[in-house]
Amino acid sequence: MSTAALNKLIEVARLDPEHVFSAPWEARAFAIALKLSESGLFTWDEFRDHLIAEVRASDRIRARDGTSDHGEYYDHFLRALERLLAEKGIATSNERES
């Protein structure tokens, strides 16, 4: 794992230290997950397990290929949320297309 990759991320964070989300959809996905867990549809631990699985799959590819990520954490986050909601039969994001 190159130092350059981390340096780039540090630089991004320094430019805007209070920066929490990089795009509105990230904020929205976070809020949906938090709200649903608060209302008891799943626990945050259940969600975290799914998130860890997504992150681990990505890490494995990074370690194998020697590549670095560039801030796609919320892609993992969203996928974890989608998987969990589908597993629990709560919702899938293509439900409305029919």
Next chain:
Amino acid sequence: MSGDHHNTDDSGPAARVKALEAILTEKGMLDPAALDAVVDLYETRVGPRNGARVVAKAWTDAEYRKRLLANATAAVRELGFAGPEGGHLVAVENTDRVHNLVVCTLCSCYPWPVLGLPPVWYKSFAYRSRAVSDPRGVLKDFGLELSADVEVRVWDSSAEIRYLVIPQRPKDTDGMSEDELAAIVTRDSMVGVEKIAPPARAGAKRARA
């Protein structure tokens, strides 16, 4: 945003989130206004300024510092900070001999009530994969070189515990109030990737050489 290497979904993330939100709202499981409130909370109110207040109080109030080190969850709650990811908080203190560094190797666990949501580098593979195996190298990336006699302790917040680093109070800050001190405490210092520089205030007590 060019991370389009997973192609299992046709639509982009923004469209997928929108679809999820619409379905969940339709089913009565979500209130869009409540989502706005959560976003506002974590974008503007729950953030490292909370942790900075905790640190400044620990620097100026010896009894509070003791309580914080003994039971950070309770001590932080005294200042009104609590909530998700704050249920089991531990404060670790930097000294001349010990430097603490926090990471979550598995995902992104972070003490939300005192630091808000984690910055992008904290969640990166580069940081997560190296903080444990090469903490001094990571700190060097952040511009912090520690002398060899300083012990580096790395705390992996993967389990239930969330860690808050109490950075060292910089020199030349004796006359500063708690509020003034809180203003110089940085987020990165509370994760342990930087030290707080002495303030270069206009009209500071005595010009440093």
